[in-house]
Amino acid sequence: MILLDGKKVSNDIKNEITEEVKKMKAKGEKVPHLAAIIVGNDGASLTYVASKVKACERVGFESTMIRMSNTTSEIELLDKIEELNNNPEIDGFIIQLPLPKQIDTQKVLMAVDPDKDVDGFHPMNFGKMALDMSTFIPATPFGILELLDRYNVETKGKHTVVIGRSHIVGRPMSILMGRKGFPGNSTVTITHSHTKNITQITSQADIIISALGVPNFLKAEMVKDDAVIIDVGITRVVDETSPKGYIITGDVDFENVSKKASFITPVPGGVGPMTIAMLLKNTLLARELRH
Ligand SMILES: Nc1nc(=O)c2c([nH]1)NC[C@@H]1CN(c3ccc(C(=O)N[C@@H](CCC(=O)O)C(=O)O)cc3)C=[N+]21
Numbered sequence: 442m443i444l445l446d447g448k449k450v451s452n453d454i455k456n457e458i459t460e461e462v463k464k465m466k467a468k469g470e471k472v473p474h475l476a477a478i479i480v481g482n483d484g485a486s487l488t489y490v491a492s493k494v495k496a497c498e499r500v501g502f503e504s505t506m507i508r509m510s511n512t513t514s515e516i517e518l519l520d521k522i523e524e525l526n527n528n529p530e531i532d533g534f535i536i537q538l539p540l541p542k543q544i545d546t547q548k549v550l551m552a553v554d555p556d557k558d559v560d561g562f563h564p565m566n567f568g569k570m571a572l573d574m575s576t577f578i579p580a581t582p583f584g585i586l587e588l589l590d591r592y593n594v595e596t597k598g599k600h601t602v603v604i605g606r607s608h609i610v611g612r613p614m615s616i617l618m619g620r621k622g623f624p625g626n627s628t629v630t631i632t633h634s635h636t637k638n639i640t641q642i643t644s645q646a647d648i649i650i651s652a653l654g655v656p657n658f659l660k661a662e663m664v665k666d667d668a669v670i671i672d673v674g675i676t677r678v679v680d681e682t683s684p685k686g687y688i689i690t691g692d693v694d695f696e697n698v699s700k701k702a703s704f705i706t707p708v709p710g711g712v713g714p715m716t717i718a719m720l721l722k723n724t725l726l727a728r729e730l731r732h
Contacts, residue, residue: 442699442700442702442703442704442705443703443705444702444704444705444706444707445474445588445589445592445594445671445704445705445706445707445711446608446710446711447584447588447706447707447708447710447711447712447713447714447715448564448709448710448711448714450587450588450591450715450718451584451714451715451717451718452714453591454587454715454718454721454722455496455499455500455533455718455721458500458718458721458722458725459500459501461498461725462500462501462502463501465728466501470666470732471691471728472501472502472503472728473502473503473532473533473618473658473724473725473727473728474502474503474504474505474530474531474532474533474724474728475497475502475503475504475505475531475532475533475534475535475559475720475721475724476505476506476507476525476531476533476534476535476675476681477490477493477494477495477502477504477505477506477507477534477535477536477537478507478509478518478522478525478534478535478536478537478538479506479507479508479509479537479708480503480509480510480511480518480523480536480537480541480544481509481510481511481513481540481541482511483539485677486539487529488507489537490537491506492717493535493610493621493717493720494506496717496718496720496721497721498560499708500721502721502724507521508514509521510569511541512541512543513541513544514543514544515521515543515544515545515548515549518536518544518549519549519552522536522549522552522553523552525557526552526553526554526557526588531557531726532557532724532727532728532731533557533558533723533724533727533728534553534557534559535547535559535560535720536550536553536560538609550562550564551563551564556727556730556731557727558577559577559578559580559720559724559726559727560577560579560580560609560720560723561578561579561580561583561613561723562608562609564644565717567608567613568614570613571616571619573621574622577723577726577727578613578617578719578723579609579610579613580716580717580719580720580723581609581610581614581652581673581712581715581716581719582610582613582614582617583719583722583723584712584715584716584718584719585614585671585673585712585715586617586624587715587718587719588671588711588712588715589624589669589707590623590624594624594648594669594704596618596623596624596625596626596627596648597623597625597626597639598627598628599627599628599647599648599669600627600628600630600632600645600646600647600648601615601618601619601628601629601630601646601647601648601649601650602631602632602642602643602645602646602648602649602650603615603618603629603630603631603632603650603652604631604632604633604639604643604649604650604651604652604653604658604659604692604694605632605633605652605653605654605673606631606633607652608653610673611631611650611652612631612635613651614652615631618648618650627648630646632643633643639663640662640663643659643663643664644662644663644664644665645665646664646665646667646668647665647669647705648671649664649668649669649670649671650661650671650673651670651671651672651673651674651691651692651693652673652674652692653674653692654672654674654675654676654692655674655676655692656676656678656690656692657690657691657692657693657694658674658692658693658694659692659693659694660694660697661694661697661698661700662700664698664701664702665701666701667701667702667703668701668703669702669703669704669705670693670698670699670702670705670706671706671712672691672692672693672695672705672706672707672708672711672712673691673692673699673712673713674690674691674692674693675689675690675691675708675709675713676689676690676691677689677690678690689709689713690708691707691708691711693705693708695707695708706723708721
Protein backbone atom coordinates (compact mmCIF):
# COMPACT_ATOMS: atom_id res chain seq x y z
CA MET A 442 0.00 0.00 0.00
CA ILE A 443 1.27 3.45 -0.95
CA LEU A 444 0.05 6.47 0.97
CA LEU A 445 -1.03 9.38 -1.24
CA ASP A 446 0.57 11.99 0.97
CA GLY A 447 -1.41 15.19 0.43
CA LYS A 448 0.46 16.95 3.17
CA LYS A 449 3.80 16.38 1.45
CA VAL A 450 2.60 17.05 -2.10
CA SER A 451 0.78 20.21 -1.03
CA ASN A 452 4.01 21.41 0.56
CA ASP A 453 5.89 20.76 -2.69
CA ILE A 454 3.25 22.74 -4.59
CA LYS A 455 3.42 25.61 -2.11
CA ASN A 456 7.20 25.70 -2.51
CA GLU A 457 6.81 25.84 -6.30
CA ILE A 458 4.32 28.69 -5.97
CA THR A 459 6.66 30.52 -3.57
CA GLU A 460 9.34 30.42 -6.29
CA GLU A 461 6.88 31.84 -8.83
CA VAL A 462 6.00 34.67 -6.47
CA LYS A 463 9.69 35.47 -5.95
CA LYS A 464 10.12 35.78 -9.72
CA MET A 465 7.11 38.09 -9.92
CA LYS A 466 8.54 40.27 -7.18
CA ALA A 467 11.95 40.36 -8.84
CA LYS A 468 10.28 41.65 -12.00
CA GLY A 469 8.48 44.30 -9.96
CA GLU A 470 5.07 42.72 -10.60
CA LYS A 471 2.20 42.81 -8.16
CA VAL A 472 1.83 39.52 -6.25
CA PRO A 473 -1.45 37.52 -6.42
CA HIS A 474 -4.16 38.69 -4.05
CA LEU A 475 -6.88 36.31 -2.85
CA ALA A 476 -9.98 37.40 -0.93
CA ALA A 477 -12.34 35.12 0.97
CA ILE A 478 -15.84 36.01 2.13
CA ILE A 479 -17.17 34.10 5.08
CA VAL A 480 -20.76 34.53 6.24
CA GLY A 481 -21.65 33.39 9.77
CA ASN A 482 -19.74 31.77 12.61
CA ASP A 483 -19.49 28.10 11.70
CA GLY A 484 -16.39 26.76 13.47
CA ALA A 485 -15.23 24.43 10.70
CA SER A 486 -15.71 27.10 8.00
CA LEU A 487 -13.71 29.63 10.04
CA THR A 488 -10.89 27.09 10.44
CA TYR A 489 -10.76 26.39 6.69
CA VAL A 490 -10.75 30.06 5.74
CA ALA A 491 -8.04 30.74 8.35
CA SER A 492 -5.88 28.00 6.81
CA LYS A 493 -6.41 29.49 3.35
CA VAL A 494 -5.23 32.90 4.61
CA LYS A 495 -2.23 31.28 6.31
CA ALA A 496 -1.35 29.44 3.10
CA CYS A 497 -1.41 32.77 1.22
CA GLU A 498 1.05 34.26 3.69
CA ARG A 499 3.29 31.23 3.40
CA VAL A 500 3.67 31.57 -0.40
CA GLY A 501 3.88 35.37 -0.39
CA PHE A 502 0.39 36.16 -1.70
CA GLU A 503 -1.67 38.99 -0.36
CA SER A 504 -4.97 37.99 1.20
CA THR A 505 -8.08 39.60 2.56
CA MET A 506 -10.63 37.88 4.75
CA ILE A 507 -14.08 39.43 4.81
CA ARG A 508 -16.36 38.37 7.64
CA MET A 509 -20.10 38.99 7.42
CA SER A 510 -22.70 38.23 10.06
CA ASN A 511 -24.98 35.21 10.08
CA THR A 512 -27.96 37.52 9.38
CA THR A 513 -26.44 39.01 6.20
CA SER A 514 -29.06 39.42 3.47
CA GLU A 515 -28.61 38.18 -0.07
CA ILE A 516 -28.48 41.79 -1.33
CA GLU A 517 -25.71 42.69 1.10
CA LEU A 518 -23.65 39.72 -0.02
CA LEU A 519 -24.28 40.49 -3.71
CA ASP A 520 -23.11 44.09 -3.07
CA LYS A 521 -19.89 42.81 -1.49
CA ILE A 522 -19.31 40.50 -4.46
CA GLU A 523 -19.82 43.39 -6.87
CA GLU A 524 -17.25 45.37 -4.91
CA LEU A 525 -14.68 42.57 -5.22
CA ASN A 526 -15.49 42.08 -8.93
CA ASN A 527 -14.66 45.74 -9.50
CA ASN A 528 -11.65 45.98 -7.20
CA PRO A 529 -8.52 45.84 -9.39
CA GLU A 530 -6.37 44.84 -6.39
CA ILE A 531 -8.19 41.50 -6.03
CA ASP A 532 -7.17 38.79 -8.50
CA GLY A 533 -9.49 36.10 -7.24
CA PHE A 534 -11.96 35.46 -4.45
CA ILE A 535 -14.08 32.75 -2.93
CA ILE A 536 -17.29 32.67 -0.93
CA GLN A 537 -16.92 29.98 1.70
CA LEU A 538 -19.79 27.46 1.62
CA PRO A 539 -22.25 26.60 3.06
CA LEU A 540 -24.14 29.91 3.21
CA PRO A 541 -26.95 30.68 5.70
CA LYS A 542 -30.39 29.58 4.51
CA GLN A 543 -31.74 33.07 3.70
CA ILE A 544 -29.19 33.24 0.87
CA ASP A 545 -29.62 31.55 -2.51
CA THR A 546 -26.20 29.94 -3.12
CA GLN A 547 -26.63 29.48 -6.88
CA LYS A 548 -27.57 33.14 -7.32
CA VAL A 549 -24.53 34.23 -5.30
CA LEU A 550 -22.11 32.03 -7.24
CA MET A 551 -23.47 33.40 -10.53
CA ALA A 552 -22.63 36.94 -9.38
CA VAL A 553 -18.89 36.24 -9.19
CA ASP A 554 -16.84 37.51 -12.15
CA PRO A 555 -15.86 34.24 -13.90
CA ASP A 556 -12.30 35.55 -14.31
CA LYS A 557 -11.98 35.93 -10.53
CA ASP A 558 -13.82 32.69 -9.69
CA VAL A 559 -10.85 30.75 -8.31
CA ASP A 560 -13.21 28.16 -6.80
CA GLY A 561 -14.46 27.35 -10.32
CA PHE A 562 -18.07 27.34 -9.12
CA HIS A 563 -19.57 29.79 -11.67
CA PRO A 564 -21.74 27.95 -14.26
CA MET A 565 -19.57 29.45 -17.03
CA ASN A 566 -16.45 27.86 -15.56
CA PHE A 567 -18.21 24.60 -14.73
CA GLY A 568 -19.40 24.45 -18.35
CA LYS A 569 -15.92 25.16 -19.66
CA MET A 570 -14.54 22.39 -17.48
CA ALA A 571 -17.11 19.93 -18.84
CA LEU A 572 -16.21 20.98 -22.40
CA ASP A 573 -12.42 20.57 -21.89
CA MET A 574 -11.83 24.30 -22.20
CA SER A 575 -9.16 25.93 -20.09
CA THR A 576 -10.64 27.30 -16.86
CA PHE A 577 -10.47 27.19 -13.06
CA ILE A 578 -11.02 23.62 -11.89
CA PRO A 579 -12.65 23.41 -8.41
CA ALA A 580 -9.87 23.07 -5.85
CA THR A 581 -10.78 19.70 -4.33
CA PRO A 582 -11.19 17.82 -7.66
CA PHE A 583 -8.09 19.66 -8.96
CA GLY A 584 -6.16 18.49 -5.88
CA ILE A 585 -7.24 14.87 -6.42
CA LEU A 586 -6.12 15.00 -10.09
CA GLU A 587 -2.79 16.47 -9.00
CA LEU A 588 -2.25 13.69 -6.42
CA LEU A 589 -3.04 10.99 -9.00
CA ASP A 590 -0.69 12.73 -11.43
CA ARG A 591 2.25 13.12 -9.04
CA TYR A 592 2.04 9.48 -7.92
CA ASN A 593 1.57 8.31 -11.51
CA VAL A 594 -1.59 6.40 -10.67
CA GLU A 595 -2.93 4.79 -13.85
CA THR A 596 -6.47 5.99 -14.62
CA LYS A 597 -6.83 5.09 -18.32
CA GLY A 598 -9.41 2.37 -18.90
CA LYS A 599 -9.97 2.00 -15.16
CA HIS A 600 -13.40 1.90 -13.57
CA THR A 601 -13.77 4.91 -11.28
CA VAL A 602 -16.66 4.97 -8.84
CA VAL A 603 -17.53 8.36 -7.36
CA ILE A 604 -19.64 8.37 -4.19
CA GLY A 605 -21.63 11.57 -3.85
CA ARG A 606 -22.88 14.10 -6.43
CA SER A 607 -22.21 17.44 -4.73
CA HIS A 608 -21.61 20.42 -6.99
CA ILE A 609 -18.17 21.01 -5.47
CA VAL A 610 -16.72 17.49 -5.47
CA GLY A 611 -18.69 14.48 -6.74
CA ARG A 612 -20.22 16.01 -9.87
CA PRO A 613 -17.06 17.74 -11.19
CA MET A 614 -14.92 14.74 -10.23
CA SER A 615 -17.12 12.40 -12.26
CA ILE A 616 -16.68 14.64 -15.31
CA LEU A 617 -12.93 15.08 -14.86
CA MET A 618 -12.13 11.39 -14.47
CA GLY A 619 -13.90 10.62 -17.77
CA ARG A 620 -12.19 13.37 -19.75
CA LYS A 621 -9.52 12.69 -22.37
CA GLY A 622 -5.91 12.76 -21.16
CA PHE A 623 -4.23 12.02 -17.86
CA PRO A 624 -5.51 11.74 -15.22
CA GLY A 625 -8.72 10.78 -17.00
CA ASN A 626 -9.89 8.27 -19.60
CA SER A 627 -11.65 6.37 -16.83
CA THR A 628 -15.02 4.69 -17.12
CA VAL A 629 -17.02 6.54 -14.47
CA THR A 630 -19.95 5.51 -12.32
CA ILE A 631 -21.49 8.12 -10.04
CA THR A 632 -23.44 6.93 -7.02
CA HIS A 633 -25.67 8.79 -4.56
CA SER A 634 -28.37 8.38 -1.93
CA HIS A 635 -30.74 6.60 -4.35
CA THR A 636 -28.14 4.11 -5.55
CA LYS A 637 -29.20 0.51 -4.96
CA ASN A 638 -26.73 -2.10 -3.79
CA ILE A 639 -23.73 0.21 -3.55
CA THR A 640 -21.42 -2.62 -2.43
CA GLN A 641 -21.99 -4.39 -5.72
CA ILE A 642 -20.82 -1.25 -7.51
CA THR A 643 -17.89 -0.23 -5.30
CA SER A 644 -16.53 -3.77 -5.28
CA GLN A 645 -16.05 -3.52 -9.07
CA ALA A 646 -14.14 -0.26 -8.82
CA ASP A 647 -10.46 0.16 -9.65
CA ILE A 648 -10.62 3.68 -8.19
CA ILE A 649 -13.06 4.89 -5.52
CA ILE A 650 -13.51 8.57 -4.76
CA SER A 651 -15.71 8.99 -1.71
CA ALA A 652 -17.18 12.43 -1.05
CA LEU A 653 -20.09 11.57 1.17
CA GLY A 654 -19.38 12.92 4.65
CA VAL A 655 -20.36 9.78 6.53
CA PRO A 656 -17.55 8.66 8.86
CA ASN A 657 -16.19 5.15 8.15
CA PHE A 658 -18.82 4.51 5.46
CA LEU A 659 -16.51 2.60 3.12
CA LYS A 660 -15.63 -0.77 4.62
CA ALA A 661 -13.08 -3.36 3.48
CA GLU A 662 -15.88 -5.67 2.22
CA MET A 663 -16.92 -2.97 -0.26
CA VAL A 664 -13.51 -2.72 -1.90
CA LYS A 665 -11.62 -5.06 -4.21
CA ASP A 666 -7.94 -5.93 -3.78
CA ASP A 667 -5.49 -3.30 -5.04
CA ALA A 668 -8.13 -0.59 -5.49
CA VAL A 669 -7.10 3.08 -5.35
CA ILE A 670 -8.96 4.87 -2.55
CA ILE A 671 -9.48 8.63 -2.40
CA ASP A 672 -11.17 9.82 0.79
CA VAL A 673 -12.74 13.28 0.52
CA GLY A 674 -14.77 13.01 3.73
CA ILE A 675 -13.86 15.36 6.58
CA THR A 676 -16.31 15.04 9.45
CA ARG A 677 -15.59 16.35 12.92
CA VAL A 678 -16.44 13.60 15.36
CA VAL A 679 -16.68 14.47 19.07
CA ASP A 680 -13.81 12.95 21.02
CA GLU A 681 -13.23 14.06 24.60
CA THR A 682 -9.76 12.55 24.76
CA SER A 683 -8.32 14.68 21.93
CA PRO A 684 -7.02 18.22 22.61
CA LYS A 685 -9.52 19.96 20.30
CA GLY A 686 -12.47 17.94 21.58
CA TYR A 687 -13.01 16.36 18.15
CA ILE A 688 -11.17 14.27 15.59
CA ILE A 689 -11.33 14.64 11.81
CA THR A 690 -12.78 11.45 10.35
CA GLY A 691 -12.92 10.41 6.71
CA ASP A 692 -15.51 8.37 4.79
CA VAL A 693 -13.14 5.39 4.71
CA ASP A 694 -12.51 2.78 7.40
CA PHE A 695 -8.79 3.39 6.89
CA GLU A 696 -7.47 0.71 9.22
CA ASN A 697 -9.11 -2.13 7.29
CA VAL A 698 -9.42 -0.66 3.78
CA SER A 699 -5.73 0.32 3.66
CA LYS A 700 -4.79 -3.35 3.94
CA LYS A 701 -6.45 -4.04 0.57
CA ALA A 702 -5.67 -0.80 -1.26
CA SER A 703 -2.82 -0.16 -3.71
CA PHE A 704 -2.94 3.59 -3.04
CA ILE A 705 -4.93 5.43 -0.38
CA THR A 706 -5.27 8.99 0.95
CA PRO A 707 -5.20 9.50 4.72
CA VAL A 708 -7.57 11.83 6.63
CA PRO A 709 -6.27 14.23 7.78
CA GLY A 710 -3.29 14.88 5.53
CA GLY A 711 -4.75 13.74 2.21
CA VAL A 712 -7.22 15.62 0.04
CA GLY A 713 -7.74 18.52 2.52
CA PRO A 714 -4.28 20.08 2.25
CA MET A 715 -4.35 19.54 -1.55
CA THR A 716 -7.55 21.61 -1.75
CA ILE A 717 -5.76 24.57 -0.22
CA ALA A 718 -2.69 24.20 -2.44
CA MET A 719 -4.83 24.13 -5.59
CA LEU A 720 -6.77 27.20 -4.51
CA LEU A 721 -3.40 28.98 -4.42
CA LYS A 722 -2.60 27.57 -7.85
CA ASN A 723 -5.90 28.91 -9.21
CA THR A 724 -5.16 32.30 -7.68
CA LEU A 725 -1.80 32.34 -9.45
CA LEU A 726 -3.62 31.52 -12.70
CA ALA A 727 -6.12 34.30 -12.05
CA ARG A 728 -3.25 36.75 -11.55
CA GLU A 729 -1.65 35.66 -14.83
CA LEU A 730 -5.01 35.96 -16.60
CA ARG A 731 -5.31 39.59 -15.51
CA HIS A 732 -1.73 40.49 -16.32
N1 LIG B 1 -16.16 28.12 -1.38
C1 LIG B 1 -15.65 27.03 -0.80
N2 LIG B 1 -14.52 26.51 -1.30
C2 LIG B 1 -13.96 25.40 -0.71
O1 LIG B 1 -12.90 24.91 -1.17
C3 LIG B 1 -14.60 24.84 0.44
C4 LIG B 1 -15.79 25.44 0.90
N3 LIG B 1 -16.29 26.52 0.26
N4 LIG B 1 -16.44 24.94 1.97
C5 LIG B 1 -15.96 23.79 2.70
C6 LIG B 1 -15.05 22.90 1.88
C7 LIG B 1 -14.11 22.08 2.73
N5 LIG B 1 -12.77 22.50 2.39
C8 LIG B 1 -11.61 22.05 3.03
C9 LIG B 1 -10.37 22.63 2.85
C10 LIG B 1 -9.26 22.19 3.56
C11 LIG B 1 -9.34 21.16 4.45
C12 LIG B 1 -8.14 20.72 5.22
O2 LIG B 1 -7.09 21.33 5.15
N6 LIG B 1 -8.24 19.64 6.02
C13 LIG B 1 -7.16 19.14 6.86
C14 LIG B 1 -7.61 19.10 8.31
C15 LIG B 1 -8.09 20.43 8.78
C16 LIG B 1 -8.70 20.39 10.19
O3 LIG B 1 -7.94 20.09 11.13
O4 LIG B 1 -9.91 20.70 10.32
C17 LIG B 1 -6.78 17.75 6.42
O5 LIG B 1 -7.63 17.06 5.84
O6 LIG B 1 -5.65 17.35 6.69
C18 LIG B 1 -10.56 20.55 4.61
C19 LIG B 1 -11.68 21.00 3.92
C20 LIG B 1 -12.84 23.49 1.47
N7 LIG B 1 -14.11 23.74 1.11
